[in-house]
Amino acid sequence: MEHLGNFMLRAIEFARHGMIQGASVPFGSVVVKDGVIVGEGWNHVIASSDPTAHGEIMAIRDACVKLDKFSLEGCEIYTTGQPCPMRLGAVCWAGIDRIYNGFRIEDVEGIGFDNAVFSRQIGLPFDVRAVPSRE
Numbered sequence: 001m002e003h004l005g006n007f008m009l010r011a012i013e014f015a016r017h018g019m020i021q022g023a024s025v026p027f028g029s030v031v032v033k034d035g036v037i038v039g040e041g042w043n044h045v046i047a048s049s050d051p052t053a054h055g056e057i058m059a060i061r062d063a064c065v066k067l068d069k070f071s072l073e074g075c076e077i078y079t080t081g082q083p084c085p086m087r088l089g090a091v092c093w094a095g096i097d098r099i100y101n102g103f104r105i106e107d108v109e110g111i112g113f114d115n116a117v118f119s120r121q122i123g124l125p126f127d128v129r130a131v132p133s134r135e
Contacts (some may be wrong), residue, residue, distance in 0.1 A: 007032055007078040008102055010040070014055065015080045018042035027055040029079040031063035031072060031096070038075065039063025055079060056087040060094050071095045081105070085118050 007030055014028030025046075031039030041058025045051055056079050064070055073095040080102040083091060091099060105119075117130075126133045 007037070007076075008080075008100060010037065011055075011078045011080050011102065014040060014042040018044070018055075021047070027080050029055040029059035029077055031059045031075050031077050033063075033067070033072075033075045038066050039072075052086065054084075054087050056083055057090050060090055060096075064094070073097065076100065078102075085122060 010030050011028040014030070015026040016028075018028065019026050025043050028042040029040070030037045039059040039062035041055050041060075041062055043055045044053035044058055047053075056077060059077065059079075060072065063072055063075065071094065075094075075096050076098040077091055077096050078100045079087075082101040082103065082105045083099065084105070088099075121129050
């Protein structure tokens with residue numbers, strides 16, 4: 001179980017790195033396969049002007065390149081914060097077996113990260129969502 005802490009500490013290091021660089025909010029992730037880190041990432045949203053460049057997605061992209069495949073079955077992801085719906089979708093699409101979260105979405109609502117609003121949108125009818133859509 002000690003490795004769990006080591007992998008989470010590495011994710012926290014990436015979150016700190018992003019903060020020091022002034023490039024992100026404090027979110028970092030690592031993808032692990034067979035006890036070895038195969039993908040790493042931190043939030044690049046601000047630095048890259050890319051709203052999809054979250055830590056988990058960057059770590060998934062890194063792991064896919066390093067493993068030369070799009071399926072990360074047999075892998076786990078360690079992330080400083082519970083994934084929002086977009087990041088959770090990426091984890092699911094990648095086929096990752098397990099997620100370890102440093103904190104829950106509810107833990108950061110008080111400091112301006114209201115990811116729960118996105119989760120609520122998924123359950124609404126298309127025409128009343130924040131971004132309405134039509135068939």
